[in-house]
Amino acid sequence: MLIQQIVNGLTLGAIYSLIALGYTLVYGILTMINFAHSEVLMLGAFMALGLAALLPAVFGTGLVGLAGMFILSMAGAGLINVIIERLAYRPLRHISRLAPLISAIGVSIILQNGVFLWVSTQSLRFPEPVVIDQVQVFGATVSTLQIIILAAALILMGLLHFFVEHTKLGKAMRACSDDIQTAGLMGINSDYIIALTFFVGGALGGAAGVLYGMNYGSIKYNLGFLPGAKAFTAAVLGGIGNIRGAVLGGFILGFLEVLASGYIPNGAQWRDVIAFTVLIIVLLVRPSGLLGEKIAEKV
């Protein structure tokens, strides 16, 4: 049972982590919470659904088709996030810290209702791009889907790590995150880097949306809200602004939920209470999150 629960926790945690990364990347650079991120996640899933009908003709089915669906949905979600930033956040960036926050909530409502009114008010079946099998690993039943989810999440996290730590653009991103004004003085085009950050964050969110759709088999206009809220929590738990923290927080939250509903009698209905109680305790002890550094308030 423990191994099975670990597998469950890993799958859930991988999805939370991917979403949390989107929150943390944007926060790291702008100290702003992108409340529309959960909708980018939802749109990623809907794009994949639309593509699933078209793609087999182009890429065929199987892993190639799956990869194609992933890459296109990620690119689409990334672009949407860039457009949101350009239209709704950038014009407000220098006005006050609260304005973009409210703007983000507005964007979230607009996107959610847009899908609600124009696409569907109901759950739509999400196709299975590859045949799902079950394999037995140490007495646990692991579906190939869970392996795909975990592998996709780990690959994306690896790529992100490489990008941020080992490329020039990543270096520019870190510089902006440290001090955006000084970075600008050093010749970094900060607007461009911010847009890039939104693209990367959005793409990760889009990927999470596709994984989410695959995992639960159906999608709906409001699917982003709950995992978005949970992932935001995970990002805060790990230390918002910190990439490793977001991943750590995502997995911790995933495991907490699984352990609560798996091992506590009648825990399924208490799991959110338990998970959030732990969060509050962690924040009381470490206000800046598990891996967050204490930084002086930016003025």
Place this chain on the structure above:
Amino acid sequence: MTLRKAFAVAAVVLAASCGPKEKTVKIAVAVPLTGDMGTEGQGLRRAVEMAVEEANAAKRFPYKLVAAPYDDRADPKEAVNVANLIISDPNVVAVVGHYNSGCAIPAAKVYARAPVAMISPAATNPEVTAQQDSTDWSGPRIVFRVVPTDDVQGSYAAQFAFKSLGKRRMTLLHDKTPYGQGLGEQFKKTFIGLGGKIVSEDGVSVGDKDFKALLTKVRSDASKPEGIYFGGLYTEAGLLLKQMRELGLKEPFAFISGDGSKTPSIFDVAGDAADGAYLSIVGVPVEELPSAKTFVEDYKKRWTGSGEELKPFDHFGYEAAQVIFAAIERAGGPDRTKVIEEIRKTDYTGVLGRTTFDAKGDTLNKIVTMTRARAKDRAFPSVK
């Protein structure tokens, strides 16, 4: 179209709408029209609309009947708002609704204030009618329903699990709503009474997506449950089925649930994993009901091209409308209070067979059937 022509058309339209107004009488249809339960509500709306169209075509009344749809979004708060809206419209003579027990219970209190009759085509929690006996009920008795209650359905499922499937140890899950929990409690009571054992009991939240941890616990339970009884609706039931099968909980491990899960939409959520699920329904499957043959054919004819299937409660909605029509006829006019009294005296034979109401307002026509989901043609043939 030239501008002048457009004006001419507009003038004609305007003139037509300004003429002496034809008297209309409304039957309110208060059901979820959007959201996950929207598919079921839209089916009920279509059924009532069809009943109204037929009555108008047959010139049953000297005025025009209209089915007025109201969306309660399966949300109790919204149901109360909608109920207030309905009672403030003097043209509404009676209400067909609500779909969810959670909505019907608070909304009924509002209708009692008017008072206006409410006939539920789908809410099965006993409390929907039983609340009229409580001390805080003010106003006359106005609640009726054409569906049998959960105590009938939950205990039928328990007997089916114990006798027909030979299950002795079951796990009970429910969605904590009046409908789901009510169904679950009735199941438990009867199952234990028969000598069975409920090895564990858990509540899940409506809207939850991940039940893997919970199902893993069920799978590794030392007392080896032989199946799950779930009190709840199709979204959660579908996800439970899908994740259950992914964890390897397959036949003969049974999944039994109630009428809230018995809808073709469950195949959209669970896909092939829904195959083999036992879902009880109130009444007989409409396709197997001889008295409903014309209804099913008419419905398919009326709504072809809308891409809509017949939903599980549509014939109840149709029947509720017929009961109201008959009551209006006997009352001699669309008078709310008289219609309530006439509905109480109902003895109507139609699609469902013979419908009469007991003192609480519940139908005395209490048949429950067990069906089994079949994914390949999205059907639910009945099983014995």
